[in-house]
Amino acid sequence: MCAGEPTDKVGENVRSTLEWVPAAEFGRVLSGVGDRAARCAAFAALTRINTLYMIKRAGSGHLGSSFSAADVVAVLLLDEMTDPFAAEGDVYFSSKGHDAPGLYSALIGLGMLPEHDLHRLRRLGGLPGHPDVRTPHMPFNTGSLGMGISKAKGMILANRLRGTEQRVFVLTGDGELQEGQNWEALAGAARTGMRELTVVVDHNKIQSDTWVRDVSDLGDLTAKFEAFGWGVLRCDGHDHGGLAAAFHERGRRYPNRPVVIIADTVKGGGCPTFAATSMPPGEWRYRFHSGAPADEDYRSAHRELVESAQEVLTASGLGDLRLEAAEVVLPVKATGDRLPEVYGRALAARAAEDDRIVALDADLVLDTGLIPFSREFPGRFFECGIAEQDMVSMAAGFAARGLRPFVHSFSCFLHSRPNEQIYTNATEGRGIVYVGSLAGLAPAGPGHSHQSVREISALGGIPGLTMLEPVNAAEVVEAVEFCARSSGSSYLRLVSVPVAPEVAALPAEPLVAGRGRVVRPGTAPLVVLGAGPVVLAELLKAADLLAAEGVAPTVVNLPWLNTIDEDWLADLLTGVTHVVLVENHYTRGGQADVFARALAERHEPAPVSFHGIGLTEVPRCGTDAEALAAHRLDAPHLAEAILRELRGRPVAGRTALARSGS
């Protein structure tokens, strides 16, 4: 049986036998290989095997970056750093963050993380998709790009104050360097002669899915860093001897300066299957940035890696590589409409009729649904790179000349990184559309840097900005229409996980700002409402559970996140005693606050009991189902909470159940 061959398809899952390197084998290899470079090579090969394993098992994770960084990590942890795991020892962390699986593998191999965590990537209570400080040996939360150098500086200045010294090594991506914050950070490090600080650029030439030079050529990186007062070195990031020499040179040549080591790497380097150098000429799309590899790719890569490792073991007289195997259930990709793709086609259709429309993107063209637009209207598609502030302010320039810009990124970044720029644009009063995908708790695998649950709070107070979250494909089309026509600005919040069938089937209606619609009428004087496919799916299921308890709520879709029409609200509440609003968002500062305010300021307010349900803590990483349950946003928890509301919260002395008529 080869690793990776499916043994059985059980229902929606696939069983497969996968292999990994146990921690004991790492120990055997590390002590058995004498030559330093060879030891690093072996270590890196073993970590790649485990990185591949954990990502295949988890169903997602960043292979390409983990692999390109693996040799740098090996040399640092095994060779260069002093006491890397001691409280006062040298510090390493990755600013880009998404190479976490590779770092986890290394730490597990060194006994610094529990071995069983190998099987728990992106699982609740396991290893988060991006670094989190609650995992041992992760000094900072990274995943949103460009913050690492700043954090390192703060740590170093604090140490100087405390009279201690730690060398701090920070890994950045190359695309990551487009973020402006990096360039804010460099000057201060040079001015204070930060010899404690070494940045290593994992220069794998591909950002997300395509070549860096095609997105925003970094130009002469060396000249840039030198102009900012840093020392610069360059080396082959897969040559352990070369890396060790570079670290040595760093101290020798630049004893009193911060230094950047540009490590030339290959995305997916270390095995031909994943290596970017294997891409056919002219191919723009790198296939292994994120997501688990397909079975055949897993098998070929695993084989290549085992062969690489075996070479070193054989040369060191260590015999055969000892792997462990297990038959695991692999997650199968859910099916259903993916709203960003629907959105992208709707945008292209709208753009065919309205030549004022232009689209701006920040390195996420595959995820924001913009492939069709970029192909139909290449002259109207603007790839801005990993630079959201620049992108948003550029939109103001387009709008000043009468065009209608649609501005895209993951919602986690779009509402927060260019928050001031969005506000400034709004004060200019021009119509700009912001489109944030990957919104909400799910997918929960990447972790909180990517789980966007704060948009309404961060942007909802901006005058002239209307925020909405469509519930399904049909409503996305209506939403694009609304946004394209709006005289003000809009923020379109798009959930990316597939839409459940019962939600996909809901018919759409033209959108009128601040007005929701009943998707399932009920008999109880109870309204449950929310926005978006995840919330509505859980509400409909919760309503089914409540029906079994004899309570039939009215289920309402309210796609408007920061505005409520008071007449619609008055109609909605006729005869209603209890309202529960559920959001895929923090419950503080979100749609529930907006609703509560509208409730409180009604002109003729009949008493209504209101309760808002949403996230009360930083989003947890796990499978989507795990995360939903952990935050009590899944149907069973919702049904329970709703019943508690009905039974426990009297309205002006009466309880709803006495009036439920059911």
Place this chain on the structure above:
Amino acid sequence: MCAGEPTDKVGENVRSTLEWVPAAEFGRVLSGVGDRAARCAAFAALTRINTLYMIKRAGSGHLGSSFSAADVVAVLLLDEMTDPFAAEGDVYFSSKGHDAPGLYSALIGLGMLPEHDLHRLRRLGGLPGHPDVRTPHMPFNTGSLGMGISKAKGMILANRLRGTEQRVFVLTGDGELQEGQNWEALAGAARTGMRELTVVVDHNKIQSDTWVRDVSDLGDLTAKFEAFGWGVLRCDGHDHGGLAAAFHERGRRYPNRPVVIIADTVKGGGCPTFAATSMPPGEWRYRFHSGAPADEDYRSAHRELVESAQEVLTASGLGDLRLEAAEVVLPVKATGDRLPEVYGRALAARAAEDDRIVALDADLVLDTGLIPFSREFPGRFFECGIAEQDMVSMAAGFAARGLRPFVHSFSCFLHSRPNEQIYTNATEGRGIVYVGSLAGLAPAGPGHSHQSVREISALGGIPGLTMLEPVNAAEVVEAVEFCARSSGSSYLRLVSVPVAPEVAALPAEPLVAGRGRVVRPGTAPLVVLGAGPVVLAELLKAADLLAAEGVAPTVVNLPWLNTIDEDWLADLLTGVTHVVLVENHYTRGGQADVFARALAERHEPAPVSFHGIGLTEVPRCGTDAEALAAHRLDAPHLAEAILRELRGRPVAGRTALARSGS
């Protein structure tokens, strides 16, 4: 009578005779001076006279930057640009924005803005403190730094799409270049060969109040821009011939690239009184960045400028410079506690007892109250330059090593520019204190880029972040205590305008999260509440007005912006039928939403009528009194609104007045 000599002191105001250059005189001079360089020199001298006039009259404005840029503006508008005021002509704007008075003077001199606007700087309906698109010939809203190059790029790309071409000239400051967004913007311009784009750096070597090199040395600016693919030229920014030659060279040497012209200037250049070159050696503080000059400085500068202008006129045979004069009432600086200063002393006192405390600042040490701290604890004070994202992430590094960072900027920038960085820090769970000064509608002179009325919305939803706004000096001291001890993070919102005496006199109590306190008990079942000195001053005055109508509300100070203690709320509302909350903040997404949510989710809710009052539109520029009235936040409007609430909004069928017992 010399210009600027006070003629009479009337009450709190001072009358003074000031002089300006009428538009007709500009016309006479422009047509009468043949030599191009001399014409620019004359024009610049005349505009400086008027810039000085308008700032002196307004009582505030940015002299130093307006003067350093005046010659660049003259050469651009008179000499270099094609059809600068035509819809499809060349475009000029200032990215830094605070040199607006100088630009306004130039536009008035050219008949592009009405002459009467000379007397209306920072007045309601007049010329805003920073550029706003509603003023003719202002293409963008600037004032928050670092956005201009991005906006110019968008405009140029839009033009290319539309098949038109305009050259776009963008003025930046030098300190402004510390902002990371600039460096995001440069790459795209180079990659697309933006020959339409010329950036002029007003390299006056001083940012805010002190030397750039002491804040964050820009190092080799030429090397930086060249490394990012731009052409670079350098010239004397006060030499009209040199400037013209530089613009000519720009096209000749770099016909297919974006270019930056580094114009060496003197802050306050053009008259010895204001010129930074007049500063005594070793003096770190430049006195004319913002704020109106003192009478004697006005008089000497005016005299110097008239002499400069007269020289050119005489050489061109144009006779005497013809000025107009008027006796104007000059605003007198209000007196009273300034909370940032109180804060700064409280921080220093706390820091003396707690050596974990460090302070980070972003170029605003005079305005954030940090001078005492920086002198007492120079090793614990970190000037980060105009780089808020870097500063906030640095704080995470300090916190990771067990220190307690206090992070400072103007609140308008602090809540929005590093919004994502503040969130990421919060997910790390370390205690960081953010201190935003200049909060709220006032001072209203700078305009909406600086009037910070959105903090609660932008940050209030962040788990573990407690936001508070102290009402007076005594409460500031309590607030510093609270923040220093808090296990979570805090955001301290500080109003900078002087505190009114009746508010200053309110006694303080130790702060308990989510609990407010009664500052004036009333007899009506009506509570009016809010946070901060501006709101409480207006509420107390409104309460006086209402007393005259026989209504005595209970006035409550609630300094907590995003959290309400439910027990305190229940006590507060006992016997209360109406609540009005007023905030110095947008009413959507602010404290009223938080309060309404708490109201709605009370366990045993007796009906209460609630109304929130705050800003409903982008803040207006004017005097503080004008702005407060325009937004209906002054006492008379509040009293009227409160009465309307009482009379017009029944609570479960009763009106409060029937129960007011008064």
